[in-house]
Amino acid sequence: METLAPSPWKTTEASLVKAMDNLSNLLIFEQELLDGFEEDFRLIQRGLARMHLMAQNVIEEKGLEGYGEEVRFLTTQVEAVTDGFISRKQKSKQPSCSNCIKDSFPFFKGRAEIYKLIDDIEIIRASILRLISKGSELGMSLVKARTGTASQNLEQQKRPFSVDDIKEERAVGLEEGIHILVSRLTDGKGNRKVISITGARGVGKTTLAMEVYKSAAVTNHFPSRAWVTLSQDFELKETLQILAKQLWMGKEEGESSVEAEELSVEELSKDALKNGRHLIVLDNVRTLKQWDALQSLFPVESRILITTRDRAVALSTESDHSQRFIYHMRGLSDEEGWELFTAKLPPVPMELEELGRDIVKKCMGSPRAISAAAEILSSTPATLDHWSIVLEQIDKDQASTYHNLSLVADALPSPLKLCLSYCALFDKNYDISVRRLIVLWVAEGLIEKQNGSKKAAEDIAEKYLKQLENQGMIQVVKWKSNGKIKKCRMHHLLRDQWVSKAKKASLVQVPDEAACSCSSSSTGMIRRVADHLDKQDDSFRHIHGNRTTNNALRSYYGDLRSLLSFDFREGPEPGDDIGNFLRRGILGRFLLRLLIIDLEGVFRPKLPKGIGKLKELRYLGLRGTYLEMLPSSIGFLPELQTLDLKNTHISTLPNTIWKMQRLRHLYLSDRYRCRFVAPPSACSPIDLQTLWGAFLDEESPVEGGLNRLINLRKLGLVIRLTLSQQKSLAKWIARLIYLESLRLRSIDESVQPSTLFLRPLSNLKNLSSIYLMGRLNNPLVVQKLPENLTEITLSLSxxxxxxxxxxxxxxxxxxxxxxxxxxxxxxxxxxxxxxxxxxxxxxxxxxxxxxxxxxxxxxxxxxxxxxxxxxxxxxxxxxxxxxxxxxxxxxxxxxxxxxxxxxxxxxxxxxxxxxxxxxxxxx
Missing domain, CATH: 3.80.10 (Leucine-rich repeat, LRR (right-handed beta-alpha superhelix))
Known part of the structure; x- marks a missing residue:
């Protein structure tokens, strides 16, 4: 008797069962082989179980042929990965230790193999998510499993795989991205548009793309949608076949999935991708070559959403900027990471919060790493010992990981490498203010300006910072509301390595836990000193003691360019010590090459009267020092770019201040109403970008004085002006086209809030933050605000x-x-x-x-x-x-x-x- 061949759908079910059985065997009998990847394979296992349950509920197979083929292709990918694990074990009786990069992966000969495995797992998981979603759209649903060994065993394990399994990896901060991308995709404009999601590995690009793909607004807007995750072994025809089957699925007319196999690339692109309003998602585009092969095939009215780690791919998608949009996914800040971490755990005991926050910090903003740490902790008792073990394990795992990151850092262009090395001056647990870091970079001359470029050095520095963040060199601690970085830190392992190298090159003198060397063994002069009160550093003895001769100090500091102090002790000692060191350095002529003196947070440093002799000084940071008076010679610093007096008790500035023609940033303390003396007509610092905390009264001329400063980006004023003066002020502010941040407080003679007169600010296209205190007598100010505003504070309006x-x-x-x-x-x-x-x-x-x-x-x-x-x-x-x-x-x-x-x-x-x-x- 002739045996009937099983239906294609039964073949699909059988392929799922086989793949699940292989995974079960791997998880049960080869656990020691999976160290580090076990949870990934369990997620895949649960996903296949979910798909198998959906497949069992199918009654009518018609119209599901293409879907079945995709499922069968997925199971072959799963089998290839599991078989690869087994074969590696068999071939690795004696692993090669010379290139072993991680003890927990002895069967891999290099990091490239690990990365390929991670990529394969990402592709499989993304495919599972997409196929589950598509199955739901086709009417497939979950039912209680029928009798069968594989499905029964899987049901008894952890909960079934669902959309939430992937969504939980990045449960924090996706809402804004979803809204922005959905709005861009459904804006109704007819021309083709390419939208790219960029970001580091594991930051959640695929998850965000899937949330957008499934959103009601997108499914309602696009008659047809298709998703393909590109593999490393990219084949154009195979990719087009996958897209074609999805675009044809559900249509009454059109090619069958069988015919798709027989069509050429030209026929597929003509028939499947013909004019129409399609949404096509290209997940994990790796190279420009992949994009170039595909981009010309898509119709005019389509929308293409791509995910890629390579920003160069995103930048190449469209030559017309109006048809290109790039959404960069950032890592989580410390607070966002803590929110994700605690969302996955029972309430964290108070005594474990500090340790928990340390664990989050060590995860460097990666949603995947934070989720993994939380999942481990959720299955262990909430004790100090257990959590400490997890923290130690993260450190061990990262030691090899960041060795590789150090290699990437070594390959950075010289300007970026120098900027990154400057971050090592700050303690490894110190949250670095980007406001401070950027002006320090500029003052040290680390920013390269291209010939003929009109970009400010600060703009280029921000670009450098973004590149370092994209490369994973720095971790973002806090973001501004406008999407810029507010605080950051260098990873502690990377920092230790770089400090050690810099010490050997005699570039810095800072504490170094990884390589505790002293500058006395160096042959050259120190260029940068960061005083962290570490008694093992020579600088501690030089700054906080008086036994070293000037000649000896000259041999150390004759070429010193940066001096930073982090002496935050209470009492007069910090101010006395640093003041004496500066006085000796100026009198002994071994600190005359200083570009930077940063004493932020040091209590009342005693600045020497001769500070005006530092003719090369570009940065003087006195923020938070509670200093009461400046030396009169402060005005004789011709190269000074930044003078930061915020949170001091200084209420008057010397008349010589405007002799500093290169001044770019002036921060004053508005609490003490430091009266602003307008610059004389011949001495206006045309490059002034920041004027913050100044107090204006009737004696502060606006016309012919303040209004000559037209390049300001940050303006913060406390004003006590007549109405006519306020009108002049409003006229001037409305002309500040580069302004990004505006803070105005209007007071009267009794220091009570008063009327604030302003013109509409709608022409200030760069304005992102505004704070207004005082009664607004022009309601048009609120009605006509610029669209780029991200932060608004109104008080007593x-x-x-x-x-x-x-x-x-x-x-x-x-x-x-x-x-x-x-x-x-x-x-x-x-x-x-x-x-x-x-x-x-x-x-x-x-x-x-x-x-x-x-x-x-x-x-x-x-x-x-x-x-x-x-x-x-x-x-x-x-x-x-x-x-x-x-x-x-x-x-x-x-x-x-x-x-x-x-x-x-x-x-x-x-x-x-x-x-x-x-x-x-x-x-």
């Missing part, structure tokens, strides 16, 4: 009309703070679609506010809400029920009636906020 309709239209606004009667009306409405990217909303002391309305679709991704002392507010808005991404709500100083409405599980309004993880109610 006295607005009669609800500002939310206008503010809600700002497409890039992330932070909004309405403080102290900035709005005096009773009704405030956040309209549908308003505030699309807002993350932080603060409403403080709005005494007249009675009703706050949040319509569905407003504040879509808001994360933190804080309402304080709004004593007439009646109730929590009903719309809070829909703020699904809100993580924290703080209520303080509200009425007893209001607080009664938010009593946990009992109050009338509790159901509106019960979904918010952290709700704080304070008196």
């Amino acid at each position: 006295g607005l009669l009309d609800d500002p939310m309709p206008n503010l809600g239209k700002l497409p890039n606004l992330r932070v909004l703070e309405l403080l102290a009667d900035s709005f005096t009306g009773t009704l405030m409405v956040c309209s549908t679609g308003g505030f699309p990217l807002l993350r932080v909303l603060k409403l403080w002391k709005l005494q007249g506010l009675e009703v706050l309305v949040v319509q569905i679709g407003a504040l879509a991704i808001v994360k933190d809400i804080e309402i304080r002392y709004c004593e007439n507010l009646k109730m929590i808005p009903n719309g809070f029920l829909h703020l699904v991404h809100c993580r924290e709500l703080k209520l303080k100083g509200m009425t007893e009636q209001f607080k009664a409405r938010v009593i946990r599980y009992q109050g009338k309004d509790w159901y509106k906020i019960a979904h918010i993880p952290s709700v704080f109610v304070e008196d």
Whole structure:
């Protein structure tokens, strides 16, 4: 009797069972082989189990031929990876130790093999996610498994694989990216557009792309969609066949999947990718060659979304910038990493929080690494010993990883290498302010300007910083609301290696835990000194003792360019020690080549009277020193670029200040109302970019004085001016086309808030942050704000009309703070679609506010809400029920009636906020 061949769908089911059985054998019998990859294979195993359950529920096989082929192709990929593991074990009876890069992977002969394995796993997991999603769209669903050894065993293991398994790797910070990318894809414009998601390995590019691909707005907008994850062994025809099958699937007319196998590349591109509104996702585009082979095949009306680690690929996608958009995925900041970490664990005991934060820091902002650490800890007792073991293991694992990173750092272009080495002057646990770091780089002359370039050195420095972040050389600790880096640090292992090299080259004198050497063994002169109060460093004895002769000091410091002090002790000793060292250096003429003196945070350093003799000095940082007076010779520093007096007690500047013609950044202390003396007409520092904390009164001329400073980027003023002077000030501010940050506080003779006159600022296209304190007498200021604003703070503005309709239209606004009667009306409405990217909303002391309305679709991704002392507010808005991404709500100083409405599980309004993880109610 002739045996009937199994149907294609039964063949698909059988291939899934076989792949699952292979994985089960690998996980059960070869566990020692999987160290470091076990969880990855378990995720793949659960994914295949999910697909098998969906496959078992299929009744009608018609129309699923293409889907079945994709599933079978996936199972061959899985088998290839598992077979590769087994074969490596058999061939590795005696591993090659000379090139072993990690004890836990003895069967791999090099990092390239590990990276290929990681890539293969990423491709498989992305394919599983896509096929599960597509199966759901085709009507396939989960049912209880039928009897069968493989599926039964898998069901008894951990929960089935789902979209959440991948989504959890990057559960923090995706909302904004989803909104931006969906908006770009569905903007309705007819021309083809290519959108690229870039970022480091493991940062969540594929996860973000899948969330966008599955979003309701995208599925409704595009009649057909297709997704392909490119492998290292890229084949154009095979890629087009995968795309064609997906684009044809579900259509009544069109080629069958069988015919797709027989069509040529030209026929596939003509028939499958013919004109139409397609969304095509190219996941994991590795090279320009791959993109070049594909890019000409896509129709005019299509949208292409690609993920790539290579920014050069993203930059090459379209020559017309209007048809190209690049979304760079950043790593998580420390706080975002902590949020992800704690979301995956039971409440962290207080005694383990510091250790937990250390674990997060060691993960360098990688969502994947943070998730993995949390998963390990979730299955162990929450004790100091267990968590310490995990932290130690991370250090051990990273030791080899960052050896490779050091090789990458060594290959950096010279300017980037020098900038990176400067980060080593800061302690390994020190959060470096980017504001500070960039001007230090510029002052040391580390920034290379191309001939004829009009870019400011600070702009080039920011570009360098971004490149270092993209390369993984530095970790971002905190981001600004405008997407720029606010604080960063160099990885401690990389730092130790670089400090050791720099010491051998006599470039620096800083503490080094990895190689504790002293400069006394060096043959050359030290160029940079960072005093961290380390008694093992020669600089400690030189700065904090007096026994060394000037001749001996000259042999050390005759070529010194940078002097940084991190002596944060209380009392007079820090100021005395550094003051004496500077005085000796100037009198002994061995510090005359200094470019940088950075004493930020040192308590009241005693600056020598002869500081004006440092004719090459470019940076003098005195922020947070509480210094009360400057030496009069400070004005005789012709090369000075940065003078930072913020958070000092200095209230007057010497008249000679404007002799510093190269001054670029001037920070003053607004708390002590340091009066600003306008520069004379012949001495205006045309390159001044920062004027922060200055106090203007009736004796501070605007016309013919201040208004000659036209290149400002940061402007912060406390003003006590007449109306006519304010009008001149407003006219000048409206001309500052490079302005990025504006802070204005208007006061009267009694130091009480006063009227603030401004013109509309809509022409200031670069303005991203604004703080206004004072009664605004021109409502057009709020109605006509520039679209690039990311942060707005209004205080005592006295607005009669609800500002939310206008503010809600700002497409890039992330932070909004309405403080102290900035709005005096009773009704405030956040309209549908308003505030699309807002993350932080603060409403403080709005005494007249009675009703706050949040319509569905407003504040879509808001994360933190804080309402304080709004004593007439009646109730929590009903719309809070829909703020699904809100993580924290703080209520303080509200009425007893209001607080009664938010009593946990009992109050009338509790159901509106019960979904918010952290709700704080304070008196």
